[in-house]
Each structure stands twice: as C-alpha cells, then as structure tokens.
Amino acid sequence: MAVKTNCNKNGSNYFRVSAVLGTDSRGKRILKEFYGKSKSEAEEKKREYLEGIKNGLNIDTKRILLGELMNTWLFETIRVSDRIKPTTFERYEGIYRNYVKGSPLYSIKISELKAIQVQRYYNSLSEIGKSRNLIDNLNKLLKQFFNYAVDEGYLSKNPCIGKKIVIPGEKKLRKEVQHFTDEEIEILISGLKDNRYRELILLSIGTGLRRGELLALTWNDIDLENKIIKVNKSLAKVYIIEGDGSKERKEIIQTPKTRGSIREVSFPDNLTSLFKDIKIRQRRDKLKCGESYVVSNYVFTTATGNLIDVVNLSHAWENILKKCKLPHKKFHALRHTFATKLFENEVALKTVSELLGHSSIDMTANTYTHVIPKQKSDAVEKLNYIFNF
The missing domain is CATH 1.10.443.10 (Intergrase catalytic core)
Known part of the structure; x- marks a missing residue:
C-alpha cells in the first residue's frame, strides 16, 4: 500500500502538517510547518516541537550547532565567572579545543542531539587510545555545558545525566605515590x-x-x-x-x-x-x-x-x-x-x-x-x- 503524501518539496513527496504558534502584532496567525515521509512522521515532529515549547525549549535552536553554542558558553559565561579560576578555565579551554572543536560533536544541531551520538564519540576516542580519565573529564565538561543548554531552553534534557552514557576503557589501578625513604x-x-x-x-x-x-x-x-x-x-x-x-x-x-x-x-x-x-x-x-x-x-x-x-x-x-x-x-x-x-x-x-x-x-x-x-x-x-x- 502506497504511503500517502500531500505536498511536493524540492522534487520529493512529503506529508505536511502545520501548527499555530500564536499571532503576530497585526493579529495574523503564526504557522509552523512540519514535513515527514508519512503523516505519522510529520505529526510526531509536530508533537516533539510543541512539547519542547511547553517545556521551555528555545524555539530558535534549529540551526544552532553544539560547538558554536559551547564556544559562546565557554568564553562569554565561564571565562568571566568569578567562581572559575584561571587554571580551571585553561583546562576547560584545552578540553574544548582538543576534543570538541573539530570533532563530530561540533557540527551537530543542539536541538537534535542524542545521547547515543555522545556515546559513539566517546567510544571512538577510546578506540584510538585515549584514556578513560581523559574521556571522563570531557564528559564532566559536557555535562556542565548541557546543564546550561537545558536551563536556556536549547535542550529538553541533559544527555550526560543518568545511565545513558558509559565511560569506555579500563579503570587503571591507582599507582603507589612516590615518596622518599x-x-x-x-x-x-x-x-x-x-x-x-x-x-x-x-x-x-x-x-x-x-x-x-x-x-x-x-x-x-x-x-x-x-x-x-x-x-x-x-x-x-x-x-x-x-x-x-x-x-x-x-x-x-x-x-x-x-x-x-x-x-x-x-x-x-x-x-x-x-x-x-x-x-x-x-x-x-x-x-x-x-x-x-x-x-x-x-x-x-x-x-x-x-x-x-x-x-x-x-x-x-x-x-x-x-x-x-x-x-x-x-x-x-x-x-x-x-x-x-x-x-x-x-x-x-x-x-x-x-x-x-x-x-x-x-x-x-x-x-x-x-x-x-x-x-x-x-x-x-x-x-x-x-x-x-
């Protein structure tokens, strides 16, 4: 049985549904359209979007990239905070520069981020020999950033909280500390x-x-x-x-x-x-x-x-x-x-x-x-x- 569609966009057939977001200053309705390969897919996108607005999500997040937003958070909020020492910010900046900027995470749209994408990146770092401790420190920084993204309405929930993420790699036994006899x-x-x-x-x-x-x-x-x-x-x-x-x-x-x-x-x-x-x-x-x-x-x-x-x-x-x-x-x-x-x-x-x-x-x-x-x-x-x- 053929899948029903009701519009054509850029040469492809889609099912389109719309939602009324309110009215503008002239009283004209503000519409937003959602497209899917089927009616159910389009309706699901509409439901997720409206649920996000209800939960306080920023409706302008569609084009914002994870890396760009993290850069803004790091340099315009964290850097000037009186609760962050210069030594701590130097460490944060190094983690961002080496393991977020230029990484697969950077270009992900923040509104479309899923925990599995973060997990796959951590797994890839482990596979090329990065230590469990390094990945754990990256996870801690990302967790802070995602908390900010949730507070500001860019994310509905923090993908690094709970049991969604596993830090790969073996736990190293603590080395005996060096001391003098x-x-x-x-x-x-x-x-x-x-x-x-x-x-x-x-x-x-x-x-x-x-x-x-x-x-x-x-x-x-x-x-x-x-x-x-x-x-x-x-x-x-x-x-x-x-x-x-x-x-x-x-x-x-x-x-x-x-x-x-x-x-x-x-x-x-x-x-x-x-x-x-x-x-x-x-x-x-x-x-x-x-x-x-x-x-x-x-x-x-x-x-x-x-x-x-x-x-x-x-x-x-x-x-x-x-x-x-x-x-x-x-x-x-x-x-x-x-x-x-x-x-x-x-x-x-x-x-x-x-x-x-x-x-x-x-x-x-x-x-x-x-x-x-x-x-x-x-x-x-x-x-x-x-x-x-």
Whole structure:
C-alpha cells in the first residue's frame, strides 16, 4: 500500500502538517510547518516541537550547532565567572579545543542531539587510545555545558545525566605515590648545602605544602612564635585566555585548590631557623642588586626579589636529584613523603588529611593506601597480649 503524501518539496513527496504558534502584532496567525515521509512522521515532529515549547525549549535552536553554542558558553559565561579560576578555565579551554572543536560533536544541531551520538564519540576516542580519565573529564565538561543548554531552553534534557552514557576503557589501578625513604631524605638534605632552594625543599618535607602554596607564602603567613604557617593562596603559571582566544602565560596568585586547602599547618621546631636563613639571604640579595631589587613580602624569591618561576624550579629540582644521584621523583613527592612519615609514626588519618588540606578523609585514605594497610596491621598486632598462651 502506497504511503500517502500531500505536498511536493524540492522534487520529493512529503506529508505536511502545520501548527499555530500564536499571532503576530497585526493579529495574523503564526504557522509552523512540519514535513515527514508519512503523516505519522510529520505529526510526531509536530508533537516533539510543541512539547519542547511547553517545556521551555528555545524555539530558535534549529540551526544552532553544539560547538558554536559551547564556544559562546565557554568564553562569554565561564571565562568571566568569578567562581572559575584561571587554571580551571585553561583546562576547560584545552578540553574544548582538543576534543570538541573539530570533532563530530561540533557540527551537530543542539536541538537534535542524542545521547547515543555522545556515546559513539566517546567510544571512538577510546578506540584510538585515549584514556578513560581523559574521556571522563570531557564528559564532566559536557555535562556542565548541557546543564546550561537545558536551563536556556536549547535542550529538553541533559544527555550526560543518568545511565545513558558509559565511560569506555579500563579503570587503571591507582599507582603507589612516590615518596622518599629515610636514606634518600638524608642524601637529599646533604646535597642541599648552599643550594638556593634548600629552605623551600626542607619546608615541603616538613609541612606537606603544595609547591604553589609554598611559593605564594608571605611573611604575614608565618607565625614563628607558635610555629604555624597560614595557607590561604597559591601561585600558578597559566595561560590567561582572552575572549578572542589569544593567550598570554602569566604567574598568578589565586585561592587554594579547595576550601579545605585554606588551613593552618604547624611545622617542626627544628625548621624555625630556616626562616632566619631566608631573611639573611634576602638582605644579601638586596644589597647586591641595589635599586634593581624588587621589594616584596614573599618568603621565597629569586636573587632579584621576583617570584620564583615554577618552570625554573622544576629544572633546578631535576639538577638537584642528579647531583645527589637519586632516582627522579616529582617535586610533589616531597608532599607525599611528609604524609607517609606521619602515617609511619601513627598520626591519625583525620589529622593527616587536615594538614594536607584534602577535601575529604576518603581522598587521603585512597591516596596513601601503601601506608595505611601496614598501619592497620601494626594496630592489630598490639592485641597480641590478649593471646598469651
């Protein structure tokens, strides 16, 4: 039986239905037409459209592409938000530029987006070797964007919410964090004699502060009498991205990683002298540089008084390890060493978590799984006195 149609458009036969959307300023009815290969298909398109309007969908979304709208959202809303740090926006922009712009998702009309299209793209990324973690980060960003699209009426529902999307790839086992042994610490400390970064490295081991937190410290943050460091900011080197996409690499001082990162950290009494050594060196640097010295209140500065460049510090750190003939470990391993030594000395998990500025105890426990099992084992061994057969 032939399918009935009632109009011809561009040489093809379709079934056409129409809907009245309202009236214009002159009282004339506003009509919208829907076409299908059959009456039922045309009626279904009409129903979906009217249901979308009822649910608050933007009726002008038909030609808007996913990538174009995401670009607008990213650069005109997220970039100027005071809740987004420059480091976070730099990461978002990188994900968009590398995995949305130029991807199959970019040219999809936002009004026609289906979860299966997103899933297929994730699957294709996994097939070419992209990690599960990368795809998960892309999904998190898209989920934020789709929430915006729903709020603004471009989508009726977020395709990344619920169980519609599966992140492909195998979950990688968490690697044991790098830390220094007692023997390695002794070698490192011996090799730091007369090194400009000696105090910075020793304070990292003795306080567990992140590199950026250390570099952002001012003398107002140091309470020598009570042996406390107030952590309330962090230094980062990021690309500041303008609305037109242009970039400039800058060093910035920003609020710490999480709310829990704003904290007070005590330091061992034996490290008190380090701050006196820093002040003495800064006075010498100032005398040597004269008027060209940059006067600031920062604790860790270059020979000219400027903030320490994180890239230069990384190079210096590599050279220090080579000089000491120690295996390469990231600077962050100093922070892990601090935590590991606390656990080895039976400091409570909650206390370690607070000192590190972690957002939760679970994060601390999951990070230091290499230490905690031994701590549990040692705790159980203390019950041996009960079983004195």
